[in-house]
Amino acid sequence: MPATPEQPAAGDTHSASNPTGKPVGSTSGPQVGLFVSCLVDLYRPNVGFAAISLLERAGCKVSVPASQTCCGQPAYNTGDVSDTAAIARATIAAFEEFEYIVVPSGSCAGMLRKHYPELLQDDEQWADRAHSFSEKVFELTSFLQEVVKLDDINARFDARVTYHDSCSGLRELGIKQQPRNLLAKVDGVVLNEMESTDVCCGFGGTFCVKYPDISERMVSDKVALAEQTGADVLLGGDLGCLLNISGRLSRLDRPMRVYHVAEVLADMTDVPALAVAETGFVSQPEDGSEKT
Amino acid sequence: MQVRSQEFKLRSSEALLDDSLRAALGNVVSSGFAAKRASAVALVPEWQRIRDEARVIKDHVLDNLDSYLLQYESQVQANGGQVHWAATPDDANKAIVNICRSVNAKIVTKGKSMVGEETGLNEALEDAGFDPVETDLGEYIIQLAEEPPSHIIAPAIHKTKEQVSDLFHQHHQQYGLQDKIDDRADLVAEARTVLRKKFLDADVGITGANFLIAETGQHVLVTNEGNGDLTSNLPKVQIVIVGIEKVLPTLEDAACMLRMLARSATGQHFSNYTSIMSGPRREGELDGPEQFHVVLVDNKRTGMLASSLHEMLRCIRCGACMNHCPVYGSVGGHSYGWVYPGPMGSVLTPAMQGLEKTRDLPHACTLNGRCAEVCPMSIPLPSLLREHRRETFERGLMDPGMRYGIRFWAAVAKRPRLYRAATSIAVKVLATMSRGSGRIRKLPLASAWTQGRDMPAPQGDTFMKLYRKSR
Amino acid sequence: MNPREQVLRNIRGAINARKGRAGNSVESDAALADANPSGADYQLPAAVSEYLDNRGNPSKPSLGEHTDMTDRLLDQMQQVQITVTRLQTSREVPAAVQEYLQEQGIDGTLIVSPALNSMDWPADTLQGVPRAAAEEGTLLTSVTPCLCAVAETGSVVTLSGDATPNTLNFLPDNHVVVIHQDQIVNHMEDAWKLQRDSQQVPRALNFLTGPSRTADIEQTLELGAHGPRRMHVLLVAESRR
Numbered sequence A: 001m002p003a004t005p006e007q008p009a010a011g012d013t014h015s016a017s018n019p020t021g022k023p024v025g026s027t028s029g030p031q032v033g034l035f036v037s038c039l040v041d042l043y044r045p046n047v048g049f050a051a052i053s054l055l056e057r058a059g060c061k062v063s064v065p066a067s068q069t070c071c072g073q074p075a076y077n078t079g080d081v082s083d084t085a086a087i088a089r090a091t092i093a094a095f096e097e098f099e100y101i102v103v104p105s106g107s108c109a110g111m112l113r114k115h116y117p118e119l120l121q122d123d124e125q126w127a128d129r130a131h132s133f134s135e136k137v138f139e140l141t142s143f144l145q146e147v148v149k150l151d152d153i154n155a156r157f158d159a160r161v162t163y164h165d166s167c168s169g170l171r172e173l174g175i176k177q178q179p180r181n182l183l184a185k186v187d188g189v190v191l192n193e194m195e196s197t198d199v200c201c202g203f204g205g206t207f208c209v210k211y212p213d214i215s216e217r218m219v220s221d222k223v224a225l226a227e228q229t230g231a232d233v234l235l236g237g238d239l240g241c242l243l244n245i246s247g248r249l250s251r252l253d254r255p256m257r258v259y260h261v262a263e264v265l266a267d268m269t270d271v272p273a274l275a276v277a278e279t280g281f282v283s284q285p286e287d288g289s290e291k292t
Numbered sequence B: 001m002q003v004r005s006q007e008f009k010l011r012s013s014e015a016l017l018d019d020s021l022r023a024a025l026g027n028v029v030s031s032g033f034a035a036k037r038a039s040a041v042a043l044v045p046e047w048q049r050i051r052d053e054a055r056v057i058k059d060h061v062l063d064n065l066d067s068y069l070l071q072y073e074s075q076v077q078a079n080g081g082q083v084h085w086a087a088t089p090d091d092a093n094k095a096i097v098n099i100c101r102s103v104n105a106k107i108v109t110k111g112k113s114m115v116g117e118e119t120g121l122n123e124a125l126e127d128a129g130f131d132p133v134e135t136d137l138g139e140y141i142i143q144l145a146e147e148p149p150s151h152i153i154a155p156a157i158h159k160t161k162e163q164v165s166d167l168f169h170q171h172h173q174q175y176g177l178q179d180k181i182d183d184r185a186d187l188v189a190e191a192r193t194v195l196r197k198k199f200l201d202a203d204v205g206i207t208g209a210n211f212l213i214a215e216t217g218q219h220v221l222v223t224n225e226g227n228g229d230l231t232s233n234l235p236k237v238q239i240v241i242v243g244i245e246k247v248l249p250t251l252e253d254a255a256c257m258l259r260m261l262a263r264s265a266t267g268q269h270f271s272n273y274t275s276i277m278s279g280p281r282r283e284g285e286l287d288g289p290e291q292f293h294v295v296l297v298d299n300k301r302t303g304m305l306a307s308s309l310h311e312m313l314r315c316i317r318c319g320a321c322m323n324h325c326p327v328y329g330s331v332g333g334h335s336y337g338w339v340y341p342g343p344m345g346s347v348l349t350p351a352m353q354g355l356e357k358t359r360d361l362p363h364a365c366t367l368n369g370r371c372a373e374v375c376p377m378s379i380p381l382p383s384l385l386r387e388h389r390r391e392t393f394e395r396g397l398m399d400p401g402m403r404y405g406i407r408f409w410a411a412v413a414k415r416p417r418l419y420r421a422a423t424s425i426a427v428k429v430l431a432t433m434s435r436g437s438g439r440i441r442k443l444p445l446a447s448a449w450t451q452g453r454d455m456p457a458p459q460g461d462t463f464m465k466l467y468r469k470s471r
Numbered sequence C: 001m002n003p004r005e006q007v008l009r010n011i012r013g014a015i016n017a018r019k020g021r022a023g024n025s026v027e028s029d030a031a032l033a034d035a036n037p038s039g040a041d042y043q044l045p046a047a048v049s050e051y052l053d054n055r056g057n058p059s060k061p062s063l064g065e066h067t068d069m070t071d072r073l074l075d076q077m078q079q080v081q082i083t084v085t086r087l088q089t090s091r092e093v094p095a096a097v098q099e100y101l102q103e104q105g106i107d108g109t110l111i112v113s114p115a116l117n118s119m120d121w122p123a124d125t126l127q128g129v130p131r132a133a134a135e136e137g138t139l140l141t142s143v144t145p146c147l148c149a150v151a152e153t154g155s156v157v158t159l160s161g162d163a164t165p166n167t168l169n170f171l172p173d174n175h176v177v178v179i180h181q182d183q184i185v186n187h188m189e190d191a192w193k194l195q196r197d198s199q200q201v202p203r204a205l206n207f208l209t210g211p212s213r214t215a216d217i218e219q220t221l222e223l224g225a226h227g228p229r230r231m232h233v234l235l236v237a238e239s240r241r
């Protein structure tokens, strides 16, 4: 049986999280294009719905262009500049009509905001478009905190949490206080900061599969520091890091749970944490080949 | 020195299993140097301004490098010294060997010089029959161990006290020091005794230089031990070997850099010995060398100056980038396989040794950017590594599996409909594989991921599909 | 082409290539060659000197909460294990040195800089360069004057010269430096000014910021690596002249 968590239908999400009472499709709030990111699309739709819910709570009109794929980072960081530029042009074309482009990932937002203009700076037709596009791109928590100044967070999460700062968000976009400020408004959350919260978890996109040994050491160090805080839950704003950290915790059979910060802010933590089974799952005996 | 960066994967995997390396590296990266730097920098409210000025100074110098080197040369001559130019490592080694021959040298003391490591100077001196003795304690330790440095300011950072004790016991018996000692202070004292004699007996002293001052023909040498000064001032011949990018217009510019160097390197406010020297003993002086020589080394620096890597030439070799690099902290300096490790090494080594032999280095990085954040010279290290990656890709030097994998993936990512279809299938497959457990323990096509981690299971369908369904 | 020509040509070619890419005019190939092969009497191009003349002064760090530079200096020195005794006049120097040696239980021989030989030293005091005594393995304590002391860094700065051999800074086991109150300056730049006042470029200007140290074994600090194990300052209130 596939592990399909019950998804709130997007239509319900709209009405449930639309306390402003404005009809869906209202044109009064900012028009936001949600770039959901390939990892959220693939692994964690709940984060996408949480982002929509938060943005709508803040009065935005959210659209999700169907032609989006990935920001192109895997190709960019592998040195494949021409393919990346093609992906960048397609993404810009799909999103430039919006007032804002919001991304629930610091790393993809950094790609769109910082690297697209660099990538296309010598392209006469696209340089200006890339530039004006990039100025409209925001990572989700910084958008909520700094642009639409969302104050009314109606969520409860009874847990001691620790927060992992994802590198691109932190260093390319200055994301540090924004998620913490928002979390402070969630009932029940106690934040225990870990040592070296700004040190990379070892994900690094293709790095983690090109250099798995080094990546494993880095994520092990990260997990150890997170566990030292005594927190029950680790939060972050980038699914790449969170897949990496939760995957390591799961391999070590550790109880610490991992969520994307948007899930907590949107009060959508009723689904299992990353790498955790649905309730009621009974583990099956593993066959020999799975003993790694 | 022979480059072994081709073996990065193998050597880094071995390093990860080396417990004494792990103990020696301790938490260089999370606390140690990094914490000391942070508190030193916090005490200078003008830090960012000084950093910005340093960048402007160095960029100006690089735009006028020929002029400043010529001014430096002319001033050294005026001070009674000689300047030798070296386009290649071989030019540099030959110039130095010739000077040593001309004075019938036997013992040659050396202060730490990374450029000397680049050119393989010790080997060249030995081959020519001289006895080069490293005098920086860290360099001395690795010279005994016959190893290259594993850190640019702490060359023996990978050695534990016990390993140093063994090395000293093995090598110091020839001086009548029979007892094996374990105490750190005693080890330092024993090295002092052995090297004191070398300082006094040396015929030639060779050091590097942190900065060259064009206006006055002086060079600035920074150490904590004082070995650089004993090497410079005692022998009858003083030689400085230095990269051409080290020149600065005036002493005022050096002050700007010095304010950042020690703080970035070790978290000290200022290094113990900052010496500004030029030329041989002046008439009437009672000490100092009789001859003064400078060897200006290019070794691919002009190639970098012409390329998109030119910003790397601002580097003042403080080591902050490696002190803050979690990859360096995991695998240590030797994994990088040449003279310069860590982030700056992964930029420099391919530039100096060619990408063919070093293609792993620019890729063995998560591009997390902590290095660039602390670099006092604002060198965009991740962008420069990306430049190397671009060249690796464009010149077809990349592992073919990776190259075709990425091109195939990109071809799909450029076609949204195809991408949708592919991701839907992938999600279904992954979800099935997790069998409701929320995780996948082993993935045939991603074994690199699952060797040390589980793969969290997807939630059941792609976001795009669920979203469309919900509308 | 000799290495000098080659390096210079490479540099000019590289700068040209970047200028060209940025759309600026480039030098002709002939201009890449060196017009001054001896290297002597080189003058910076006018545009470069002009740039240097017109750029502003670089930032200096503020010197913390101290309004009195002597306090700042002493504070910095304490942090780098330099001990200090304060004196009224330089006549007190020889006795203060003896007292320091006794206090610390230091044996061995005193060696003073020729610049200080007019002071009243004990009969067995050496004078001049320390090399010969060091070669015999004599334990030495040197006493030297200085050019200035820099409050910013907590450094003593010495200038090499006929009466101030600089090996006295490095070879002895202990180093005592005499600083007059009016020799304390604020920043490094003030030391450069004093250097420029001397007639020729000195062979060595040495900033000494504490006893010799190393952290090369397990990143743990040990004093007395190769240079002096102890550094002591005699701070004299009366002015230098």
Ligand code: SF4
Pocket (backbone or CB within 6 Å): B264, B314, B315, B316, B317, B318, B319, B320, B321, B322, B344, B371, B374, B375, B376, B377, B378, B379
């Ligand atoms: S790259 Fe920057 S941080 Fe690294 S050694 Fe050079 S100056 Fe220091």
